[in-house]
Amino acid sequence: MGTTAPTMKFRVSSEYGVLEEIRGGRVHRGVDIAMPRGTELHSIADGTVERVVNYGGERLGRGIFVRTDSGDLHVYGHLDKVSVETGDHVDAGALIGLSGNTGHSSGPHLHFALMHDGQYADPTHLVDRLQHFSGDIDGPGIFGIKGPAVWIAERAAGSAKEHVKSSVQEHVYQFLSDAGAVLLDLSYGVGLVGCALLIVLGAVGLRSGYRWSAVTFVSYALIRLLLGGAAR
Ligand SMILES: [Zn+2]
Numbered sequence: 001m002g003t004t005a006p007t008m009k010f011r012v013s014s015e016y017g018v019l020e021e022i023r024g025g026r027v028h029r030g031v032d033i034a035m036p037r038g039t040e041l042h043s044i045a046d047g048t049v050e051r052v053v054n055y056g057g058e059r060l061g062r063g064i065f066v067r068t069d070s071g072d073l074h075v076y077g078h079l080d081k082v083s084v085e086t087g088d089h090v091d092a093g094a095l096i097g098l099s100g101n102t103g104h105s106s107g108p109h110l111h112f113a114l115m116h117d118g119q120y121a122d123p124t125h126l127v128d129r130l131q132h133f134s135g136d137i138d139g140p141g142i143f144g145i146k147g148p149a150v151w152i153a154e155r156a157a158g159s160a161k162e163h164v165k166s167s168v169q170e171h172v173y174q175f176l177s178d179a180g181a182v183l184l185d186l187s188y189g190v191g192l193v194g195c196a197l198l199i200v201l202g203a204v205g206l207r208s209g210y211r212w213s214a215v216t217f218v219s220y221a222l223i224r225l226l227l228g229g230a231a232r
Pocket of ligand 1: 014028031032110111112
């Protein structure tokens with residue numbers, strides 16, 4: 001008995017032994033675990049497929065009966081798709097089908113029942129295993145039909161892509177503002193050099209040199225004031 005419960009991938013939507021109103025008040029002979037249609041179901045034990053059923057709109061709908069090597073019977077019900085045949089040996093973890101909403105079911109879920117010595121027994125202690133073995137539990141599933149783990153992974157990848165995009169935008173903005181600052185500095189430099197040049201020209205006696213250098217210096221000061229103000 002652990003003190004920290006593992007994260008539950010799926011919710012138990014109906015416990016064993018409850019009276020089911022939608023089934024005319026019959027006692028529930030299994031546990032229901034709500035999961036999206038198409039969730040990969042894997043055998044939770046080594047065993048042999050004893051029976052595959054398709055009751056249409058009745059009861060279990062599509063179901064798989066696995067006789068475990070220890071002699072119990074595991075029943076998986078309301079499946080969308082069955083991937084095994086009667087007589088198949090399945091190892092724990094083997095893909096057996098996809099969950100669904102077939103049969104007498106009020107929403108997508110896995111109905112799981114346990115028979116021990118020919119009697120229905122409470123399978124609640126197997127819920128952790130069902131949680132672990134449902135959805136993607138190993139590599140090949142990723143390339144097959146999508147389970148919820150893939151669904152989550154794809155969304156995580158999507159949001160990572162979003163993040164990359166926005167960080168690229170940030171870099172572009174940063175680059176542009178850096179480039180702007182460089183241009184501004186460059187214009188200051190050109191202005192300064194121009195002023196210096198004209199002052200020098202004036203000093204060496206070129207006619208109206210001082211006047212032009214004064215005009216340039218004032219223009220430069222104005223431009224710097226304006227650009228500096230804008231760039232702040
Ligand atoms: Zn059920």
